[in-house]
Amino acid sequence: MIIANLPFSKRAFVKKASKYINFSTKDLKESYIDVFSSKYETSIRDLVLGAEYFLKPNGHLLFIYGGSGYHALLREGINITHLEVAKIKDITTNESSESIMIFDLILNKQG
Numbered sequence: 001m002i003i004a005n006l007p008f009s010k011r012a013f014v015k016k017a018s019k020y021i022n023f024s025t026k027d028l029k030e031s032y033i034d035v036f037s038s039k040y041e042t043s044i045r046d047l048v049l050g051a052e053y054f055l056k057p058n059g060h061l062l063f064i065y066g067g068s069g070y071h072a073l074l075r076e077g078i079n080i081t082h083l084e085v086a087k088i089k090d091i092t093t094n095e096s097s098e099s100i101m102i103f104d105l106i107l108n109k110q111g
Contacts, residue, residue, distance in 0.1 A: 002051055004063040006044065011037040013068035013098065044070050048077030048105070055107040060086065067092075067099030074103075084108045 014037035023029040044065065051061040061083065065074065078085065086106040092099040 001060045001062065002054060004047055004061065006047055006063060010068050010070070013037070013066075017098075045073045045077045048074065048081060048083060051105070052081045052083060052107060057107055059107045061105040061107075062102065064091075064100060064102050067101070078105065082108055 011033065014033050018029055018033055021029075021032070023032065047063065048061070055061065065071075077083075083105040085103070087102075087104040089102040089104075090099065091102060
């Protein structure tokens, strides 16, 4: 099983949301943006494509991904691997400014 905690939102979304938080320094604000955002769309693609090489057959890849993430690349990555969606759980709350989902992908490859 691989459990991944990668940045789950596009940088522009996190930067916009950070306007509503009172940061004590500019560096702290930039750190916040860096932690919760992906500068490059490749992070989700690399996670999905790489997981196949580290999982045993029927192994799981679990990760959280936001609605403002790169979903087209996520779907593309899943489609060109032996990973299949086992479950997607939406954990969005009324307090959240973004939809958040837990993905459970399973390696469907005998190997």
